[in-house]
Amino acid sequence: MRGLDPRIHLLLVRNVALLGQVRQCLSRTNGAIVSRPDTILIAGPTASGKSALALALAERFGGVIVNADSMQVYRDLRIITARPGPDDEARVPHRLYGHVDAAENYSVGRWCADVRAVLAKAQKDGQLPILVGGTGLYFKALTQGLSAVPPTPPDIRARVRARCDYEGALALHAELSQRDPAMAARLKPGDRMRIARALEVLEATGRSLADWQRDGMPAILDPDAALKIFLVPDRTELLRRIDARFDAMLASGALEEVRALAARGLDPMLPAMKAHGVPWLRRHLAGEIALAAAAEGAKLDTRRYTKRQLTWFRHQMPGWTWLAPEAAKRSISEAIST
Numbered sequence: 001m002r003g004l005d006p007r008i009h010l011l012l013v014r015n016v017a018l019l020g021q022v023r024q025c026l027s028r029t030n031g032a033i034v035s036r037p038d039t040i041l042i043a044g045p046t047a048s049g050k051s052a053l054a055l056a057l058a059e060r061f062g063g064v065i066v067n068a069d070s071m072q073v074y075r076d077l078r079i080i081t082a083r084p085g086p087d088d089e090a091r092v093p094h095r096l097y098g099h100v101d102a103a104e105n106y107s108v109g110r111w112c113a114d115v116r117a118v119l120a121k122a123q124k125d126g127q128l129p130i131l132v133g134g135t136g137l138y139f140k141a142l143t144q145g146l147s148a149v150p151p152t153p154p155d156i157r158a159r160v161r162a163r164c165d166y167e168g169a170l171a172l173h174a175e176l177s178q179r180d181p182a183m184a185a186r187l188k189p190g191d192r193m194r195i196a197r198a199l200e201v202l203e204a205t206g207r208s209l210a211d212w213q214r215d216g217m218p219a220i221l222d223p224d225a226a227l228k229i230f231l232v233p234d235r236t237e238l239l240r241r242i243d244a245r246f247d248a249m250l251a252s253g254a255l256e257e258v259r260a261l262a263a264r265g266l267d268p269m270l271p272a273m274k275a276h277g278v279p280w281l282r283r284h285l286a287g288e289i290a291l292a293a294a295a296e297g298a299k300l301d302t303r304r305y306t307k308r309q310l311t312w313f314r315h316q317m318p319g320w321t322w323l324a325p326e327a328a329k330r331s332i333s334e335a336i337s338t
Contacts, residue, residue, distance in 0.1 A: 036335060036336060036337075037225065037226055037227035037335060037336070038225040038226065039119070039128070039129045039130075039131065039221060039225065039226040039227070040054075040057065040063070040128065040129070040130040040131070040226070040227050040229070040332060040336075041068075041131050041132075041139060041142070041143070041226050041227065041228045041229065041320075042054055042130065042131070042132040042133075042229050042231065042328075043068070043132075043133065043134060043136070043139055043228075043229070043230050043231070043313065043317075043320070044134060044229075044230055044231030044232065044233075044309075044325075045134060045231075045233070045238060045305075045306035045309045045310060046134055046242065046276070046302055046305060046306050046309070047082075047238060047241040047242045047245050047302070047306070048231040048232075048233045048238060048241075048325060049231060049233065049241075049325040050132045050133070050134070050231055051065075051082070051084055051088075051132060053132075053231070053325065053328055053329055053332075054130045054132040055084070055088055055091065055092060056329060057130055057329070057332060057333070057336075058091075058092040058093075058128075058130050059091060059092055060333070061128050061336050062126075062127060062128060063092065063127060063128040063129065063130045064092065064093040064094075064095060064118075064122050064125075064127040064128070064129055064130065065084070065092060065093065065094045065095070065130050065132060066094075066095045066096055066115060066118055066119070066122075066129055066130065066131045066132070067094070067095065067096040067097045067131075067132070067133055068111075068115075068131045068132060068133030068134075068135055068138045068139060068142075069081070069132075069133035069134055069135050069138075070106070070108075070111075070133075070135040070137075070138065070271065071271070071272070071275045071276070072097055072098070072133070073096060073097070073098070073099060073100045073106050073111070074098065074100050074101070074102050074106070074271075074272045074275070075098040075099065075100065075101060075102070076101070076102040076257070076260070076261050076264075076272060077098075077102065077257065077261070077272060077275055077278075078098060078257070079249050079252050079253055079254045079257045080249055080254045080257055080258060080275055080276075080277050080278060080281075081275055081276075082245060082249065083097055083098060084097060093127070095118045096111070096114055096115065096118060099114075102261060102264070102266060102270065102272035102273070103264070103266055103270065103272075104270075105203075105206065105270060105271060106206070106271065107204070107205050107206020107207070108137050108138060108141050108146070108150075108204065108205050108206065109205050109206040109207045109217070110206055111138055111141075112141050112142070112217065112220060115131070115138075115142065115220065116220055119220070119221075128336070134309055136153075136309065136312045136313055136316060136317065137150070137151075137153060137204065137205075139228075139317065140316060140317060141217060141219075141220070142219065142220050142221050143219055143220075143221055143223040143226065143228070143317075144219055144223070145216065145217050145218045145219040145220075146205070146212070146216055146217040147212075147216055148212050148213055148214075148215075148216045149201070149209070149212055149213065150201065150204065150205055150212060150216075150217075151316065152197075152200040152201060152203075152204050153204055153312075154308060154312075155305075155308070156200055156203050156204050157200050159203075159274075160172075160196050160199050160200045160203065161196050164192050164195070164196045169189065169190050169191065169192035169195055170189050170190070172192075172195050172196065172199060173187065173189040173190075173191075173195050175199070176195055176198055176199055176202075179199075179202060180198065180202055180208045180209075180210075182208060182210050183198045183202075183208050183209050183210045184198070186210070197209065223319065227321075227332060227335055227336075228317075228319060228320040228321060229320065229321050229323055229328050229331075229332060230313055230317070230320045230321070230322045230323070231323065231324070231325050231328055232310075232322045232323065232324060233324065233325055234324070238306060239303060242299055242302050242303055242306070243299050246277065246295060246298055246299050246302070247295070249277070250291075250295065254277065254281065255281055255284075255285070255291070258277070258278055258281040258282060258285065259285055261273070261278065262282050262285055276298060276301055276302050276305065277298035277301075277302075280294040280295070280297040280298040280301070281294050281298070
């Protein structure tokens with residue numbers, strides 16, 4: 001801009017800077033999203049329509065769908081977790097679905113390492129990453145990082161503390177000594193609260209509490225460069241979807257899938273063995289309850305879980321745009337087309 005009046009040059013510089021600030025900071029106007037994102041994040045309760053929305057957007061905008069659901073990572077659980085089927089996977093690229101054996105204890109730490117590589121590949125290939133799922137801790141690690149002592153999901157905390165009650169602190173300390181000897185060496189065998197906390201963190205993240213206390217985990221994405229949508233269906237419609245989806249799972253072979261999983265004789269404490277519906281169907285297969293009772297128990301557990309998902313996101317994930325499913329596709333499409 002040699003020879004330009006300095007006052008005009010200064011005005012141009014200021015206008016360019018202001019435009020950049022507006023594009024970064026102005027994320028919505030009267031509920032309409034206005035800045036083009038680099039990444040789409042779609043969360044929401046179970047059965048809220050996340051996968052269908054992600055598929056429609058990926059087809060329209062050349063996206064790659066990336067799993068952010070802690071149960072859909074397991075290859076043994078396609079039907080019972082409502083994982084995308086082969087037809088959907090053939091329409092657009094899907095990543096981090098069914099890539100883990102049920103015998104493994106997959107963690108948020110491993111997911112972060114896996115998703116970092118997937119996002120780098122998508123950027124290299126010029127694809128729009130669309131991360132979709134209902135596991136809040138995955139999204140929190142992605143956008144906020146995890147603190148030195150990460151929050152433990154309530155279901156993991158309740159399970160470990162129940163075990164502490166009926167197995168005793170000594171038994172859990174012995175388990176901790178096998179799985180995390182460095183942390184176990186710091187704790188007295190009778191210190192039930194600290195032992196339970198160490199096991200909770202290990203279960204939730206796959207990393208030792210000692211490691212978290214040392215260095216934590218940084219965020220992977222710049223949250224300002226991502227469009228963060230949380231789907232909020234009508235409650236009555238959500239409950240109807242939950243019931244209809246489980247009935248459809250049974251019709252599609254969920255019972256046979258769980259039968260094959262049970263035949264492997266895996267540790268019942270593994271995450272895959274506790275996926276919604278699996279414990280109830282295993283009880284039916286063992287002759288303890290009728291299939292109708294197992295189905296009703298699984299549906300009830302899922303309904304309760306969706307309430308916890310809503311509460312967790314409301315308190316742990318500020319800055320997300322909450323939209324009804326029917327409005328989300330329109331708003332995201334407008335943002336991407338901007």
